[in-house]
Structure formats: structure tokens, C-alpha cells
Ligand code: BES
Ligand code: MN
């Protein structure tokens with residue numbers, strides 16, 4: 001069947017193009033059920049499951065229950081809510097047993113990032129709104145919309161008797177955006193839950209519209225709070241200014257010593273384990289549809305790019321560690337003016353880590369660097385909040401050929417291997433049993449993850465349901 005696709009689906013080519021697709025039962029599943037699917041996803045997105053804010057703990061539970069209820073309705077004989085008290089529940093489900101068929105473990109997260117700054121949303125973040133074929137809501141793309149896509153792919157893949165084409169497990173957690181502690185503990189205690197022929201993680205975007213991706217590496221993370229105390233209590237800045245040590249000044253000087261003007265991070269030993277991408281990989285990145293000027297104009301929207309100038313932009317994003325300051329608290333920031341010397345200041349910072357770095361080692365390097373830099377008048381403390389090791393994925397196992405085929409049949413293009421600068425903390429644990437981990441997804445680069453007006457392009461969802469239903473069928477029928 002020939003389908004006309006718009007110019008925007010085909011970057012770099014003018015006019016209309018035509019693509020071949022096979023009509024599987026799966027493409028019309030979404031067509032036939034569109035209104036219901038949109039209503040269901042809207043219901044899911046309405047729940048403000050912000051995992052990092054304690055006042056939303058009940059909402060996280062509601063979102064978990066929504067997922068669990070849905071999986072029961074889809075005919076999963078085992079559906080459980082797991083985890084520790086104090087954490088957000090993990091939804092575990094097993095599909096009906098299909099003897100002799102492979103097992104796929106599906107991972108995703110129902111928690112979302114805080115919606116602030118609220119004023120910048122054109123519609124309320126938890127009132128999903130369709131504008132120009134895009135569903136706008138917090139979590140639309142990261143990751144509720146993608147979790148929902150997999151639930152529906154499972155639904156679509158079942159035969160007339162309700163029997164799925166393979167054995168399927170779902171592991172849907174509620175702390176991905178805040179470090180995955182509960183799931184880390186669960187998998188340490190019960191590693192057999194990850195036993196599968198393949199793990200499918202659907203929480204990332206395409207390379208570009210019409211251009212699916214499969215990820216070969218994600219960065220890790222080391223998130224920390226640095227607190228500087230210089231005084232027993234705040235002081236009058238007139239009476240004591242000039243002689244008393246200022247906590248904010250001390251903190252800001254300290255932070256500024258952690259990165260040079262050339263973008264290089266000044267933490268001793270930090271680059272020792274950084275592995276350069278291979279020549280072949282660097283060459284492949286040059287062939288991607290990445291244009292620095294367009295990236296600056298459409299995604300970054302700033303006056304200039306920063307960072308290590310001798311490295312290409314993709315290398316800076318995908319293969320080099322970062323150091324970012326997220327916020328500085330303390331002192332006086334209210335309306336008007338207050339003349340005070342603050343006694344204490346705290347910065348939230350993080351480093352992104354790249355293949356071969358290790359979170360634990362980086363924590364030690366950060367702590368020793370701060371010790372070296374701390375002036376004698378300051379008490380400097382660091383608290384590590386959460387983190388993750390970076391990951392690298394070998395995409396040679398046969399399941400990747402099937403992923404490629406499913407995308408090719410439905411979207412008209414296979415999955416291009418790329419990396420991302422983002423992190424998914426639980427991925428190393430998901431792969432520990434030896435199952436290949438497929439990192440892919442249905443997002444688009446302009447989805448606005450973690451930002452105001454996050455969206456999911458609905459066509460991506462309709463296509464995605466067909467892609468993953470077909471993938472389940474292909475994996476199930478694989479010899
Ligand atoms: N889905 C993202 C990660 C992502 C996005 C990877 C795009 C690759 C491409 C995930 O939900 C996320 O935001 N992770 C956090 C993890 C952190 C809180 C430990 C991140 O990367 O900041
Ligand atoms: Mn995510």
C-alpha cells in the first residue's frame with residue numbers, strides 16, 4: 001500500500017514523497033480505536049504523578065493503580081504492586097503463558113517531572129489538550145505516552161482468542177525521574193525478574209521525524225548537593241562586611257573553579273576513564289541529520305553553543321561528561337533588599353557520566369576535589385542525592401534485526417543506532433541477567449521533555465502501537 005506523507009516527515013527533501021508500508025492488522029488497530037485510545041491516555045495523563053515531590057505521593061499510587069488496572073483488563077493473570085514503604089509502587093505484570101515462545105520484559109515509568117514553570121504552559125500541564133495533532137501534557141512523551149503505547153501494542157498483538165504471540169512481562173516504575181531507588185532495591189533482591197529473552201525500554205525519541213532510533217549508549221549521572229557554611233549565623237553586612245566570610249561568595253567561587261572557560265571540568269581524574277567513541281562511530285554520527293545551526297535555533301534557542309570547542313557538538317552531548325549547576329539556595333532572594341551576609345548556601349549540581357566512568361568513583365573524585373578547594377574559613381559538605389552508571393548497548397543480537405524490521409514495515413525506515421546524553425538509571429540492572437536491552441521509543445526531538453508544553457505527536461503513537469505490536473509478533477514467531 002502506498003501512503004502519502006507530508007514534507008515534514010522527510011527531512012531535507014522537498015515536496016511530497018511516497019512510502020511503502022505493509023498493511024498489517026496493526027495499522028488499522030489505532031485507526032479503529034482512536035477515540036477510545038485518546039480518552040484512555042488522557043485519563044492517565046491527568047494524574048499528576050510527580051515522583052520527586054512528597055505531596056504527590058498519593059498521585060503516584062493512583063497512576064500505579066491505573067496501570068495495574070489496565071493490565072488486568074488486558075488479561076494479565078498476574079498483576080502486582082511491589083516495592084518498599086516510603087517509595088512509589090512498582091507495577092509488575094505477567095501476560096498469559098504461551099509455552100515455547102520467547103519472553104519480553106517491557107520497562108517504563110509512570111512518574112513525571114515537576115511541571116514548573118507553570119506560567120509558561122499554554123494549557124494546564126495535567127489537562128491534556130490536543131493542538132495540531134499533538135497531545136500536550138506533562139508526561140505525554142516522557143514516559144506515560146510511551147508506556148501507554150506498549151500497553152496498546154500488547155492489546156493489538158493478541159489473537160482473536162485473546163492469546164498474545166509471546167510471553168510478556170511489564171515492569172513499570174514510579175521513581176525513574178528521581179533515581180529509581182525502590183526498583184534498584186527490588187532487582188537486587190529479586191534479580192530473576194529480569195530474566196527474559198529481551199528487554200524493551202521505550203523512553204526515548206526518534207532521530208528526527210520519520211527516522212526511528214535505537215540507542216547504543218546513554219550517559220550516567222552523579223547528582224549532588226554542595227553546602228557551604230561560613231558563619232554561626234547571618235550577620236549585618238554593614239557592621240561586619242569586609243571582614244566576615246560570606247557563604248554565597250565562597251560557594252560561587254568554589255563552583256566556578258570546577259569548570260574552566262574552555263568547558264573542561266576541573267575535577268582531578270575525572271577524564272581518566274572516559275572512552276573515546278570509535279572512529280567508525282564518529283564517522284556514523286557525521287551522517288546523521290544533525291545540523292548545528294538548526295539545533296541552536298530550534299532546540300537550544302540561545303545565542304551560541306558552549307562547551308569543549310575542540311569536540312563536535314554530538315561528542316559533547318553524547319560522549320563527554322558534564323558538570324551543571326541546577327540551582328543555588330540560601331541568603332536573601334525575596335522582594336526588596338536585605339543587607340545580610342548569609343551564613344550558609346547550597347548548590348544542587350550534577351555530572352553526566354559517559355562510558356567507562358563509574359558513579360561511585362566519580363563521587364569520590366568530586367568529594368576529594370571539594371576538599372582540596374575548600375578555603376579554611378568554610379565548612380564544605382557534599383551529599384550525593386542519586387545517580388546512575390552510564391550504559392553501552394551491543395546491538396548485534398538478533399532481536400535488533402526484528403526491531404529494525406518492525407520500524408521499516410510500519411514507518412518506512414529502520415532504526416538508526418545513535419546515542420543520547422540522557423540517563424535511565426535502572427538500565428544496567430535490567431541487563432544484568434544477560435538479556436539484550438533494546439532502547440528505543442516513539443518521541444520526537446522537539447517533544448519538550450522536562451519543559452513546559454511537553455507533547456506527544458499523535459501520529460507517533462498510532463505508528464508506535466503498530467510497530468511494537470508487529471515486534472511482539474515477530475519476536476513470538478522467531479525460531
Ligand atoms: N526518558 C528520559 C531519559 C532520556 C530522554 C534518555 C531522551 C534519552 C533520550 C528519562 O525519563 C530521564 O529524564 N531521566 C533522567 C534521569 C535522572 C533523573 C537520574 C535524566 O536523564 O535526567
Ligand atoms: Mn523517561
Ligand code: MN
Pocket residue numbers: 113142177449450
Ligand atoms: Mn525524564
